[in-house]
Amino acid sequence: MDSSHNYDVLVLGGGNAALCAAINARRAGCSVLLLESAPKYFRGGNSRHTRNLRCMHDAPADVLTGAYGEEEYWQDLCKVTGGQTNEELARMTIRHTATCRGWMIEHGVRFQPSLGGALHMSRTNAFFLGGGKALINAYYRAAEDLGVDVSYDTEVTDLKIKDGRFVSATAAFQGDHREIHASTVVAAAGGFEANLAWLTEAWGPAADNFLIRGTPYNMGRVLRILLDNEAKSIGDPLQGHCVAIDARAPKFDGGICTRVDCVSLGIVVNAQARRFYDEGEDFWPKRYAIWGRLVAEQPNQIAYAIIDAKSMGKFIPPVFPPVKANSVRELALALQLDAHALEATVTQFNSALRAGSFDHTVLDDCTTDGLQPAKTHWARAIDTPPLFAYPLRPGITFTYLGVAVNDRAQVLWRDDHPSPNIFAAGEIMAGNVLGRGYIAGIGMAIGTTFGHIAGTEAARHVIG
Amino acid sequence: MSSARSVAPACLEEGRRMASICNACRYCEGYCAVFPALERRLSFTDGDLAYLANLCHDCGACYYACQYAPPHEFQLDFPKIMTQIRDATYRQYAWPGLLAMLFEHNGLVVGLMAVAGAVDFLLGMAVFVGRQALLSAHPDSTGAFYALMPHAIIAWTFGAVFALAVAALVVASARFWRGIGEEPEAFLSPGPFSRAIDSALQLEYLRGGGDGCNNRDDRPSQARRVCHQITVYGFLLCFAATCVATVYHYALGRHAPYAFWSLPVLLGSVGGIGLLVGPAGLAWLRARRDPALAGGKQIGMDWGFLLLLPLVSVTGLLLLVLRETATMGAMLALHLGTVMALFITLPYGKFVHAVYRFAALVRYHVERRRPLPELGPE
Numbered sequence: 118m119d120s121s122h123n124y125d126v127l128v129l130g131g132g133n134a135a136l137c138a139a140i141n142a143r144r145a146g147c148s149v150l151l152l153e154s155a156p157k158y159f160r161g162g163n164s165r166h167t168r169n170l171r172c173m174h175d176a177p178a179d180v181l182t183g184a185y186g187e188e189e190y191w192q193d194l195c196k197v198t199g200g201q202t203n204e205e206l207a208r209m210t211i212r213h214t215a216t217c218r219g220w221m222i223e224h225g226v227r228f229q230p231s232l233g234g235a236l237h238m239s240r241t242n243a244f245f246l247g248g249g250k251a252l253i254n255a256y257y258r259a260a261e262d263l264g265v266d267v268s269y270d271t272e273v274t275d276l277k278i279k280d281g282r283f284v285s286a287t288a289a290f291q292g293d294h295r296e297i298h299a300s301t302v303v304a305a306a307g308g309f310e311a312n313l314a315w316l317t318e319a320w321g322p323a324a325d326n327f328l329i330r331g332t333p334y335n336m337g338r339v340l341r342i343l344l345d346n347e348a349k350s351i352g353d354p355l356q357g358h359c360v361a362i363d364a365r366a367p368k369f370d371g372g373i374c375t376r377v378d379c380v381s382l383g384i385v386v387n388a389q390a391r392r393f394y395d396e397g398e399d400f401w402p403k404r405y406a407i408w409g410r411l412v413a414e415q416p417n418q419i420a421y422a423i424i425d426a427k428s429m430g431k432f433i434p435p436v437f438p439p440v441k442a443n444s445v446r447e448l449a450l451a452l453q454l455d456a457h458a459l460e461a462t463v464t465q466f467n468s469a470l471r472a473g474s475f476d477h478t479v480l481d482d483c484t485t486d487g488l489q490p491a492k493t494h495w496a497r498a499i500d501t502p503p504l505f506a507y508p509l510r511p512g513i514t515f516t517y518l519g520v521a522v523n524d525r526a527q528v529l530w531r532d533d534h535p536s537p538n539i540f541a542a543g544e545i546m547a548g549n550v551l552g553r554g555y556i557a558g559i560g561m562a563i564g565t566t567f568g569h570i571a572g573t574e575a576a577r578h579v580i581g
Numbered sequence: 582m583s584s585a586r587s588v589a590p591a592c593l594e595e596g597r598r599m600a601s602i603c604n605a606c607r608y609c610e611g612y613c614a615v616f617p618a619l620e621r622r623l624s625f626t627d628g629d630l631a632y633l634a635n636l637c638h639d640c641g642a643c644y645y646a647c648q649y650a651p652p653h654e655f656q657l658d659f660p661k662i663m664t665q666i667r668d669a670t671y672r673q674y675a676w677p678g679l680l681a682m683l684f685e686h687n688g689l690v691v692g693l694m695a696v697a698g699a700v701d702f703l704l705g706m707a708v709f710v711g712r713q714a715l716l717s718a719h720p721d722s723t724g725a726f727y728a729l730m731p732h733a734i735i736a737w738t739f740g741a742v743f744a745l746a747v748a749a750l751v752v753a754s755a756r757f758w759r760g761i762g763e764e765p766e767a768f769l770s771p772g773p774f775s776r777a778i779d780s781a782l783q784l785e786y787l788r789g790g791g792d793g794c795n796n797r798d799d800r801p802s803q804a805r806r807v808c809h810q811i812t813v814y815g816f817l818l819c820f821a822a823t824c825v826a827t828v829y830h831y832a833l834g835r836h837a838p839y840a841f842w843s844l845p846v847l848l849g850s851v852g853g854i855g856l857l858v859g860p861a862g863l864a865w866l867r868a869r870r871d872p873a874l875a876g877g878k879q880i881g882m883d884w885g886f887l888l889l890l891p892l893v894s895v896t897g898l899l900l901l902v903l904r905e906t907a908t909m910g911a912m913l914a915l916h917l918g919t920v921m922a923l924f925i926t927l928p929y930g931k932f933v934h935a936v937y938r939f940a941a942l943v944r945y946h947v948e949r950r951r952p953l954p955e956l957g958p959e
Contacts, residue, residue, distance in 0.1 A: 158652060165648050168608055227791055229611035233620045233953075246790045247646030248608030254645055254799040367655075372648050374605035431955065434623050436605040 124150045124266075125579040126572070127286060127299035129273050129339050130306035131155065132162030133249070133561060134543025136256035137568025138303040138575065140224060143263045145576030150297065151260065152271040152288055154306070155334040159370075160253065160269060162307045163331040163515050163544065163560070166372040167249035168232070169242040170565065171558030173215040180228045183240040187211050190241075193556055197406065201352075201552025209524060210550055213566035218243060220569070225255030234433045242558040248373075249561075273306065273339055278346050281530055283539045301538040301575040304528065305568065308516035308544045309337025310357060311369060316513070319354035326418035328362060330512040333369035340545050343520050349529045352517040352548025358555045359409030362512030364419060365437045374436040377507045380404055381495050382431060382477070383424035384466055385509070387415040390449065390458035392466065397484070397494035406555040413511040420509045421452055423463075426501040431477065439505035448504045467498040515560065517548040526571040540575055542567035592669060596630045596662050602655055609643040613786040614945045615663070616643070621954060631673075632761040634666035635934075636941040638786040640794030641874045642801065651873075660874050668879050671933050674760060676752040683929035688881030691889050691926050698925075699918030706730060706914055715910035726837055729910050732830065735917065742924045749928035754936045763944055773946030780942050781935075784810055797869045808862030812890065815855020819894070822849035838904055849897065856894035860887045886931030893919045 126142040128135045131153025143149045153160050173190050174181050190211045194202060218228065227246035231239040238244075245252045260267065268290060275287040283302045287294055309315045311333045316324035344350055366375035380396050381404060387393050394411050398404065412420045442448035445463045449456035466488065473483035475497055483496045520528050520541050527535035528546075543564040550563050600619055603609065610616045615637050622629055641660050644650055649657035668684075675681035683690050706715050706729050715729065726732075758768055768774070780786065784806050787794045792801035826845040829835040839846050864887045867875075896916035903912050926932070 158650075225792075227611075229790065232607045232610050233617070234607065244611075245608075246611045247642060248606075248648065250648050251608075251642075251646035258800055370648075370653060372606070373608070374602050374649070376605070430623050433607075434601065434604050436602050 122148070122150075124148050124297070124299040126150075126301050126303060126575045127297060128152065128303045128305060129286065130162060130304070130543065130545075131160045131267070131269075132305065132307060132543060132564065133164035133167070133252065133256070134564035134568035134571070135162075135303065135305035136253070136260055137565050138305055138540070138542055138572035139260050139265045140256065140263060141569050141572025142303075142576045143260065143265045143572075145573065145580060147576045147579050148266075149260075150266045150268065150299065152273060152286075152297075153267065153269050154272045154336075154338075155269065155332065157269045159332065159334065160257065161250060161332075162335060164253050164564065165248075165250040166331055166370075166514070167245070167252075167558075167561050168373065169238065169244040169558045170214060170218075170221075170561045171241055171556060172218065172243050172562075173211050175215075179218070180230050180243050181240065185241050187215075190214075193241075194551070194559070197554030197556050198552050199554065203549050205524060206522070207550045209570075210562050210566040213569065214562045217565050217569065221252075221565070224259040226252050227255075238557060273342070276302070276339075276342050276346065278536075278539070281534065281536050283536065300579045301540065303526075303540045303542060303571045303575055304339050304343060304520070304545055305542040305564075305571070306339035306545055307332070307335035307337070308357070308518065308547075309335060309340055310513045310516045311335045312337045315341075315354075319518075320413070323413060323418050326510060327359075327413070328364075328366050328371065328375075328510050328512045329369045330360070330362060330366070330371050330375060330514045331369075335515070335544070337516075340519065343528060343539075343541075343545075347531050349521040349531045349533065351519050351521040351546070352552050354516070354518040356518070356548070356553050357516040358406070358514040358560070359413065360405050360512050360514065361408035361412045361420065361422075361509040363435055363437050364508035364510040366510075366512065371512065375512060376405075376433075377422055377435045377509060378432045379424050379428060379435075379507065380408060380422050382428035382497075383422060383499060384462070384492070385420050385422050386454070386459065386462055387420050388417050388454070390454045390462050392462055392490060392492075393420075395490050395493050397492045397496055399480075402557060408509070409511040409513070412509050418511055421454070422507045422509055423448065423499060423504060424506075425499045425504050427497060429505060435507060437507070439507055441503050441505055443502045443504070445499070445504065448506055452506055452508070463499050466492070466496075467500060470496055470498055515544050515547070517552060519544070519546045519548040522546045522549055522567070524570075525574045526567045527574070538575070538578055540571035542571040589669060592662070592665050593627055593630055596634070596666050597625045599657050599659055599662050600625045600630070600633065602649055602657055603643075603659065606649070608648075609646055609659075612642040612646070612790045613638060613640060614780075614942070615786075618945055618948065621948060623954065626762070628761040630666050631670045631757070632941055632944060634663045634670060635757070635937040636786075636945055637663035637667065638784070638794075638938070639664060639874065640787050640789045640805075641871070642789035642795055644874060645795055645799035658873060664879055667934075667937075668882075670757065670760075670937065674753045674756040674937075675929060675933075676749050676756060680749075680929055683926070684882070686881060687930055688883075688885035691882075691885030691922065691930050694922035694926055695889055695892060695919050697918075698920075698922040699915045702730075702914035702918040702921070703911065706910060716907055717910075725904070725909065726913060729913055730917070732836070736827070736830075739917075739921070739924065742921065746924050746927040750933065750936050753928060753933065754940050757937055758940055758944075761941075761944060763947065767947050768940070768943055770943075770947060773943050773950065776946040777939060777942035780946075781939055784813075795871070795874070796866050797871055804862065805866050808859050808866065810859075811855050812859030812863060815852045815857075815859050815894070816890070818848050818852025818855060819897075820852075822846070822852060841901075846901065850901065853894040853898050857891050857898075860890045863887055882931050885926075889919065889923055889926070889930075893923055 125147035126149045128139045128151040139149050139151045228243045229246040271290045277284040285298045362375040446456045449459040469485040469488035471486045480494045485492045526540045528539040547563045649655035672681040672684045787806040793803040822845045900912040900916045
């Protein structure tokens with residue numbers, strides 16, 4: 118990092134959006150410095166945990182099957198966000214995903230057919246060969262080959278903003294604070310999900326029991342600085358991509374392998390050994406996106422997914438071994454739950470079952486009768502030992518509170534005026550498009566689209 | 582069972598732990614055959630791990646793509662544990678079991694074998710034909726080799742040692758095949774067998790999913806794959822040269838030395854150059870390998886083989902060039918000695934990787950014809 122140099126474009130952050138911006142700005146002829154707060158081996162923010170890009174396409178294209186048009190994509194987004202999206206920016210994003218794969222391949226990203234267990238996504242999502250970290254590695258190689266300067270372990274501590282314009286950034290590097298001047302800045306430094314104090318501010322003490330599935334480096338510093346400087350905020354601090362993950366997962370950075378995908382095959386009880394939601398409501402994508410929040414609302418933010426021997430081996434094997442027991446009582450003891458209460462819950466569930474033909478691949482007719490809450494599909498008796506349980510906790514992947522931007526990725530101030538030389542891309546502005554809910558591959562779609570726009574627009578500002 | 586040491590339990594436990602993480606993650610599925618094979622399983626027996634470890638071509642792609650690689654607290658270094666388990670299977674399945682000890686300090690073993698081979702032949706010739714004959718020039722080279730070393734002796738000793746080496750490899754691979762839980766007849770199923778040959782000839786799984794494998798860092802390259810195949814084809818050409826020469830000798834009555842443009846010499850020369858260039862490239866790459874990818878005990882074994890192969894080649898080519906000079910005798914002894922060392926160590930050195938890996942590839946293609954475990958949609 119050469120702090121005496123006056124860069125054309127300063128990129129804050131080191132994930133997908135940051136790299137897309139840095140590469141585009143550099144290719145347009147700008148000098149670019151990228152500041153990544155993580156050390157090199159943890160570079161890439163949450164992008165290192167991603168695996169695919171949701172892509173619009175009108176006909177089968179390389180690894181994508183069938184067609185996934187703009188309208189269907191838009192409707193899918195509307196369904197999960199319940200309207201908390203900016204249609205103009207959302208449609209821009211959707212359209213960009215139809216064309217950006219060529220750029221990605223040119224910069225070293227490789228695609229592959231859908232992963233085993235995720236074949237139903239082959240129409241909508243293009244998977245990265247090797248996942249997000251491989252993508253990030255490719256982009257860093259491309260950026261370095263192009264001559265982007267990269268500084269790791271470099272934390273932005275302040276931004277100097279004058280009359281709505283970026284002047285300089287202060288960054289801590291090896292204990293030394295340096296002021297870096299640049300003509301433009303791209304804020305692509307992620308959300309605040311790793312900032313436990315901020316999470317507590319939003320969620321209250323429940324946040325203590327959250328696990329952070331994503332990077333430990335997303336402290337939300339740049340987001341906080343921008344909001345403190347009167348950037349217009351968008352999204353709700355309570356909203357984020359929050360899934361139910363194995364309670365034994367690491368506090369940070371557990372990533373994809375901590376998921377537990379057997380909720381629909383059994384029952385889920387809380388610390389009082391009571392069921393609290395329809396486990397058979399819907400398929401994985403929807404289930405995935407709501408169960409984290411459901412567990413967060415339970416006492417002590419803990420729940421237990423319980424299945425019997427019939428279901429073992431019928432879902433992607435979780436990374437941690439299940440708690441195993443030969444009876445409900447024994448399982449309750451192992452989970453430190455009230456044995457009577459759990460026996461009552463299981464008995465009640467088993468006796469409410471209506472006969473049906475079980476089929477995990479469709480919304481089948483195995484339901485409960487007169488049970489509250491009902492289990493509306495895939496309801497089968499918990500009666501074949503051994504029984505298995507997986508403890509669950511809310512796992513936050515990324516947060517949606519961000520800064521509002523316009524179609525040029527310029528950060529908006531509270532009076533809705535755009536900053537001429539402050540741009541934002543990625544998770545820090547994802548809330549503009551995804552204000553609520555989640556659909557797979559949308560985060561990378563937003564990051565790639567706004568990364569490209571921010572890089573191009575920053576270069577346009579400099580070069581004209 | 583023989584005295585074969587089984588794979589250290591700690592190594593297998595670590596392998597099981599890592600494979601479980603991979604099975605829950607699955608991001609690396611497109612790189613090679615190991616991950617699709619792994620995903621067919623919910624848990625991993627010792628045999629499964631031996632199979633996966635030998636199916637692994639050590640391309641390194643998964644290590645650089647891994648979000649759980651060190652210093653992540655999961656400490657997932659998949660290529661390294663695969664290398665450790667693979668190394669242990671070489672000892673476990675070696676036959677006769679007593680000779681598994683040759684895998685200890687394998688680089689040293691191979692080196693000593695080469696020196697001993699050369700010295701033996703040199704001394705043998707000096708004793709049997711006399712120093713004078715050994716060191717005299719041979720302007721008319723016809724029949725000169727066999728004046729120093731009768732053809733029958735060469736053919737029978739080398740033939741016998743080679744046959745023993747092949748037998749040891751066959752028994753070892755049969756033990757491996759049983760160890761990973763397959764029935765003998767499955768090995769010769771035509772479809773999987775020909776697919777495995779195809780995978781091996783192309784070195785399909787050192788492609789890292791397309792752009793090549795990793796060596797020094799996360800940048801993929803085809804260099805290792807290309808150098809490996811130059812070595813393989815060089816080896817095969819040299820082998821073909823020997824076969825053709827044998828046919829010439831016994832069937833056609835044409836005796837060595839052969840002319841420069843004769844088929845055995847052409848095949849041997851081109852193959853010999855391959856055995857110089859290929860291993861040189863591999864050695865250059867090996868020296869630059871990221872320590873994270875370079876397995877512990879396997880390093881000596883790699884180097885032993887990477888030096889022995891070009892030694893065989895260099896002595897063979899020198900023999901060709903110098904066969905009409907006074908050094909011919911010494912060159913012949915050196916060449917025969919190193920070839921003998923290569924033959925003896927075939928089943929107890931790096932060469933075994935070809936045998937086990939081929940068996941693992943056949944198994945992979947056998948398995949692919951079986952139904953997948955039924956998982957619900959994610």
